Amino acid sequence: MKRTFILTCLAVALQLTCFGQLRIPHVLSDNMVLQRNANANIWGWGYASTEVAIIASWLSDTVKTKVDAGGRWLAQVPTTQAGGPYELEILSAGSKITLHNILLGDVWLCSGQSNMEWGGNQQLQEILDELPHAKDSQIRLLQVSRTAADYPQDDITNSWQALSAESLKPFSGIGYFIAKRLRAELDVPIGIINASWGGTPAEVWTPAYIIENDPELRRLGAMQGDAPYRPKDAGVLWNSMIRPLTPFVLSGFYWYQGESNVGTWVGYDKLMRAMVTSWRMAWNAELPFYFVQIAPFAYGNELPLAALLREQQEMTAKTLPRTGMVVVSDLVDNIKDIHPKQKLEVANRLAAIALNEYYGVGKDKDYRSPLYKGHRTQGKSITISFEYLENGLQVKGDHITDLYIAGKDRVFHEAKALIKGNELIVSSPEVNDPVAVRFGFTETAMPNLFNKNGLPVAPFRTDDWSF
Structure with a gap:
């Protein structure tokens, strides 16, 4: 005994x-x-x-x-x-x-769903081409493993890796190309953390109490269906893949997500504002948050729900401080593939916002895509003005595509437009008293209107009509 x-x-x-x-x-x-x-x-x-x-x-x-x-x-x-x-x-x-x-250098956290996650393991050719040259000792990668948790966690299972073909292949293509661009422009070490999971809705990346205590967000979150390839419950990836990182000091965030919230588009701006604010509170800093507007894809919805979600994303970009949105409507080679292959250009556009706004070293004034600012009706035409546009517009083709105008009858007709400086004058011989313009406002539109820097104009509508 x-x-x-x-x-x-x-x-x-x-x-x-x-x-x-x-x-x-x-x-x-x-x-x-x-x-x-x-x-x-x-x-x-x-x-x-x-x-x-x-x-x-x-x-x-x-x-x-x-x-x-x-x-x-x-x-x-x-x-x-x-x-x-x-x-x-x-x-x-x-x-x-x-x-x-x-x-000692700069650290950025990349997160979202599959378009942020994809790299060499998904046979992304741009990354496969990089593997033989992945030798920059000043770039470091931290790949956070996919794991969900019902309760907040204090640790992850992954550690930092020096850049190599082996560490790069499973890593985020966008994350790596951001690091490569920042390294080239800043000449400082860059650390990139990738915490992404394909198919996930934004709710799983948001602390659960935020979703549960808001009736609208709770109702919309409950609409997420079960799927064998990803979790859907609020907060479970925040708990395990983001929260353990929160004491680690960062420069900011990059985000590419939204495809899995198309069906609940109506609350997406509110959800993103809540999520970004919660992340900033956790890091105790108003860190920059740069994100990608979802790309054209044939969702097959009766209504243009993807266009409505893009509109919500633009609302976030316009109203939430220290955010920036890149438009990728020109980077899709197949509208039936939800994973556009051109990640290098997406990364360069994301990096350009940071270089100009966070670092203050950019040289080009039109480093953001133009966003709809306002309109005025003049006789038989409507003049559109834009934010983030100083050097004018250009059309890649004979005429502007995916541009429509309607009168009080709310029937939209294909429109023509005249570029005048930084404004667009829209009209149609079929509409004598115009009241509304829509540009690229479908799920699959890939319009051909750009700024002089080659960035696409973001899709927009001047009306708030329900379809």
């Missing part, structure tokens, strides 16, 4: 020892990029009330903190200008963790 009691005590002591040992999350690993010129959070777990000392090879001073009563600790470690490689030592209660090959 006495021997059994002693063995039990030893087993409990061993368990407590293992539980209290110095640990850090997987996002803090060899090969990571820490945000330059910032206070980087370094955190983990250890024995309650013990001291933790952090020695960074780019600093002359040691940073110290204490493990709290719950066994957690966090310290802010100042980072300097871009550079490396460096080492980081963490010491506490006789234990030491050493992290190697660390760079």
